[in-house]
Amino acid sequence: MSEPAGEPLDFIREIVAEDLKSGRRSSVVTRFPPEPNGYLHIGHAKSICLNFGVALEFGGHCNLRFDDTNPTKEEQEYIDAIQADVRWLGFDWGRHLYHASDYFPQLYEWAIHLIKAGKAYVDDLSADEIREHRGTLTEPGRNSPWRERPVAENLDLFERMRNGEFPDGARVLRAKIDMASGNINMRDPVMYRILHASHPRTADAWCLYPTYDYAHGQSDALEGITHSLCTLEFEDHRPLYDWFIANLPVPSRPCQHEFARLNLTYTVLSKRFLLRLVNEKRVRGWDDPRMPTLSGIRRRGFPAEALRRFAEVIGVARRESVVDYAALEHCVRDVLNRTAERRMAVLRPLKVVLENYPQDEAEEFEAVNNPEDPAAGVRRVPFSRELYVERDDFMEDPPKKFYRLSPGREVRLRSAYFITCREAMKDASGEVVELRCTYDPATRGGAAPDGRSPKATLHWVSAAHSVPAEVRLYDYLFTRSDPGAEGELLDDLNPKSEEVLTGCRLEPLLGDLPVGARVQFERLGYFCVDPDSVPGRAVFNRTVTLRDTWARVQAKATPSTA
Ligand code: ATP
Ligand code: MG
Numbered sequence: 001m002s003e004p005a006g007e008p009l010d011f012i013r014e015i016v017a018e019d020l021k022s023g024r025r026s027s028v029v030t031r032f033p034p035e036p037n038g039y040l041h042i043g044h045a046k047s048i049c050l051n052f053g054v055a056l057e058f059g060g061h062c063n064l065r066f067d068d069t070n071p072t073k074e075e076q077e078y079i080d081a082i083q084a085d086v087r088w089l090g091f092d093w094g095r096h097l098y099h100a101s102d103y104f105p106q107l108y109e110w111a112i113h114l115i116k117a118g119k120a121y122v123d124d125l126s127a128d129e130i131r132e133h134r135g136t137l138t139e140p141g142r143n144s145p146w147r148e149r150p151v152a153e154n155l156d157l158f159e160r161m162r163n164g165e166f167p168d169g170a171r172v173l174r175a176k177i178d179m180a181s182g183n184i185n186m187r188d189p190v191m192y193r194i195l196h197a198s199h200p201r202t203a204d205a206w207c208l209y210p211t212y213d214y215a216h217g218q219s220d221a222l223e224g225i226t227h228s229l230c231t232l233e234f235e236d237h238r239p240l241y242d243w244f245i246a247n248l249p250v251p252s253r254p255c256q257h258e259f260a261r262l263n264l265t266y267t268v269l270s271k272r273f274l275l276r277l278v279n280e281k282r283v284r285g286w287d288d289p290r291m292p293t294l295s296g297i298r299r300r301g302f303p304a305e306a307l308r309r310f311a312e313v314i315g316v317a318r319r320e321s322v323v324d325y326a327a328l329e330h331c332v333r334d335v336l337n338r339t340a341e342r343r344m345a346v347l348r349p350l351k352v353v354l355e356n357y358p359q360d361e362a363e364e365f366e367a368v369n370n371p372e373d374p375a376a377g378v379r380r381v382p383f384s385r386e387l388y389v390e391r392d393d394f395m396e397d398p399p400k401k402f403y404r405l406s407p408g409r410e411v412r413l414r415s416a417y418f419i420t421c422r423e424a425m426k427d428a429s430g431e432v433v434e435l436r437c438t439y440d441p442a443t444r445g446g447a448a449p450d451g452r453s454p455k456a457t458l459h460w461v462s463a464a465h466s467v468p469a470e471v472r473l474y475d476y477l478f479t480r481s482d483p484g485a486e487g488e489l490l491d492d493l494n495p496k497s498e499e500v501l502t503g504c505r506l507e508p509l510l511g512d513l514p515v516g517a518r519v520q521f522e523r524l525g526y527f528c529v530d531p532d533s534v535p536g537r538a539v540f541n542r543t544v545t546l547r548d549t550w551a552r553v554q555a556k557a558t559p560s561t562a
Contacts, residue, residue, distance in 0.1 A: 010316040012050065012259055016058055016227055028060030029226050031098075032086070033216070035067045036078040036200075038271030039286040039293040040085045042307070042328070046262040049311035051229055052091040063223055064093035068101045069215050071199040079200065081286070085294040090304050096223075100215045101201045103222055107210050108162065110218060110248050111173060111191060115154045119247055120191060121147055122157040123174050130172070133179070134187055141179035141187040161194055164207045168194050175214075177243060185240045189213050217241040221250035228254045231261040232320065262314065263322040265481040267292045273489060282493060283477075289530075289541045290477045290497050300474065301518050301528025301543030306335040325476070329544050336518060336526045336543065341369040341376055344414065344459040345506045345521040345540075347471055349388035351434045351463065354419065357385040362462065365445070367415040381507055383416050386463040388505045390523075393458050394435060396424055403455035405435065412457040414522060418443040459522045467511035469538040472530065473499040504540075511538060518543065 009017060019025040030051040034040060040048075055062035064086060068074050086093070114120035123146045125133065135141035149157075161171055173192040181187055191214040196207045220228045228241075235258045245253055262269065269292060277283050277291070286293050289300035297307070310331040314323050344367075362384040370376035394405040405411055410420040417439040425434040442449055446457075475497050483492040510519065517529045525546050530539040 011318060012227075012229060012257060012316050013054060013057070015257060016054055019226070020058065025226050027226065028055055028058040029063070029224050030055045030060065030229060031063040031065045031220065031223065031225050032093075033065045033067045033100075033219075034082050035070070035073075036075065036082060037070065037073040038078060038275050039081050039295055041269050041271070041274065041292045041294065042264065042267070042297060043262040043269040043292075044085075045089060045294060045307050046311050046314070046316075047229070047231070048086055048089055048091060049308055050259070050316055053311075054227070054229070060226070061096055062091070062093060063096040063098055063225070065098040065100065065219060065223070067212065067216065067219075068099050068199070068201065069209050069212060070195075071197045071209065072195065074200055076200050081295060085298075088294065088298060088304055090308060098219070098223060099201055100210075100219050101199060103215070103219055104202060104206055104210070106222065107215060107218055108208075110250075111158065111210075111214075112155065113248060114175065114191075115158060115173075116151060117247070118151060119176050120154070120173055121149050121176055122154050122161070123147070123172050123188075124170070127169060130190070134184060135179070137184070140181075141184075143179050144174075144188070147176065147179075147188070158192075161192070162206075162208050164196065166194055168196055170194060175240075175243070177240075183236055183239055185213070185237050186243070189240060213237060213240055214244065217244050217254065217256070218248065218250060220254040220256075221245060221248075221252050224252045225254040226252075228256045230256060230258055232258045232318075233261075234258055258318075259316045260318060260320045263320065264292070264328065265322055265325045266476040266478050266483070267325060268478070268483050268489060282490075289472070290474050292477075298516075299528075299530065300541055301336075301516075301526060302332050303335045303339070303518070306332040309335065322482075325481075332544050333526070333546070336520065338372050339370075340518045340520045340526055341379075342367070342371075342522050343507055343510050343519045344381065344461055345469070345471070345504060345510060345524065345527070346388040346390055346459065346461050346466075347501050347504045347521075347524065348391040349461075349503065349505045350391040350394055350432065352387040352389050352419070352437050352460070353434060354385050354387070354437055354439045355422065356438045359385060361385070362465070365415045379509060381415065382462045382465040384462045384464055387413070387460045388463055388466060389413075389435075389458050389460050393456075394421070394424070394432065396432065404458060405437075405456075410440075410454050412443075412446055412454045413460045414457050415446055416444075416460070417441070417446070418448060418454060459524075461505050461507050463505070465508050466505035467508055467538070468536075469504045469506050469510070469540055470532075471501045471504045471527070471540045471542065473501065473542045475499075506538070510540075511536075513538070520546075 032048050032051045052062045123144050125144050133142045172190045174188040177186045179187045190211050192208050195209050198204050238256050241256050287295035287299045310328050364380040366378045367381045398406040405421045412418050419437045419439045421437050423436040424432045427433045477497050478492045479494045480492050513529050515529050515531045520526050526543040527540040528543050530541050532539040
């Protein structure tokens with residue numbers, strides 16, 4: 001969505017614009033720094049749109065940097081998936097693909113620089129002891145007994161750590177800052193830990209890995225990042241970020257700015273939890289259409305354009321908030337309404353036999369592909385004596401206001417004829433299995449010469465021409481809008497988040513759409529072809545229903561004057 005001219009910039013763009021205007025910066029370089037320990041989710045999409053968006057708008061560029069400093073949790077599968085997801089979202093890092101692991105040698109040298117300057121030391125305390133010494137928000141920390149180690153001893157020990165002489169956890173390298181600092185992050189933070197683990201890129205070259213706090217800012221500086229944009233939980237880390245930059249001979253001076261992360265109702269955005277859902281097989285995988293991952297969202301049928309628009313609509317703020325999931329769906333409908341062609345599909349078929357329609361005849365009707373887009377043209381839909389309609393569109397004893405099929409009732413079949421229900425045929429158990437109806441040949445195309453107009457228009461398919469399909473309907477993954485707020489996250493999983501319908505019947509053109517194709521099933525919602533499809537048996541995912549609760553909420557909030 002292009003913003004109208006004069007639209008105020010968000011606070012990040014304001015900072016960037018001001019830095020350029022004042023001459024503090026002459027160019028803009030940002031980065032998106034995922035840790036390859038899981039798949040990207042929609043929260044990351046916000047960060048991607050911001051980082052790549054800002055770079056594009058201000059004529060700079062955005063780096064894709066893998067923050068690969070923890071080999072025990074990182075995998076090539078994730079690295080590949082992350083690249084595919086960023087590309088799918090519509091962004092291109094060009095030649096600017098980097099890895100924190102590329103900087104391991106430089107980071108190691110700079111650690112030695114700090115040791116020599118008396119600003120880092122090797123600590124023999126265990127992780128537990130370090131935690132004990134750290135103090136609390138109200139109490140200062142206590143110095144480690146190893147804090148005053150001579151430089152030469154630190155240099156020797158650090159080198160031996162690097163050479164693999166010590167087991168995991170035996171020693172760490174810490175920055176020597178201030179154990180009494182009001183900011184716990186400044187209480188001699190750990191810079192390096194021993195980890196005898198093979199790395200996806202550096203293999204066994206290192207048994208010593210830098211922490212996020214040490215690696216991140218220095219990686220930014222090495223890449224000439226001007227604006228290092230991250231989420232609010234890093235605000236308290238900024239003094240440390242700045243301390244390293246100030247105390248090392250880095251080639252550039254990046255600045256960190258924090259913005260509020262995306263939170264969404266009915267959604268958990270935590271890679272750790274999503275990994276758990278995958279490992280415990282609560283979902284079909286990382287790309288399950290119910291997952292908030294970009295691969296899941298893509299498989300569900302959300303267009304990338306809708307996600308970019310969503311990122312614009314929610315904006316970038318300094319304060320945490322929770323966005324209504326309906327706002328995301330609104331963006332999805334908005335794009336699909338313009339771009340998805342209409343088709344007819346019957347999800348729970350009920351047979352209709354037109355008693356006065358000739359036995360072995362068929363005809364075709366022209367149907368508009370997309371009323372929102374005349375260029376989408378028309379298609380031909382076959383019609384014959386035996387049809388399927390939606391089981392829900394018939395009631396034997398209809399309540400008031402139910403205008404669809406019931407004995408004696410006339411309805412319009414979309415783009416075809418008016419039909420009148422004459423009789424409901426039942427099986428031995430009393431279940432309705434077929435409707436005997438008649439059609440009015442004078443209503444061909446969906447209008448009557450005498451001007452009568454049924455209150456209901458139904459979708460339908462010709463039984464003989466239709467193709468079979470499986471259709472998967474989705475609901476929220478969680479039963480509550482704030483999952484986990486009152487206990488275990490897993491207890492809030494929605495047991496009915498997926499409903500699989502088999503035996504659905506689709507108009508013939510839907511039989512050979514490619515995987516990923518998106519259509520609107522008339523009256524039912526937007527759907528997308530799932531990769532589980534095989535020739536002769538398509539599988540569709542329901543992307544989103546047609547009902548736009550968000551638009552209604554908005555309309556209520558701003559009453560129209562009409
Ligand atoms: P998670 O909390 O899901 O495990 P993470 O922050 O550990 O995510 P990273 O790979 O470190 O994942 O994230 C890469 C970038 O995406 C970081 O700059 C991070 O701030 C940003 N990011 C992560 N989650 C969100 C979110 N919900 N909203 C906005 N940005 C996010
Ligand atoms: Mg992180």
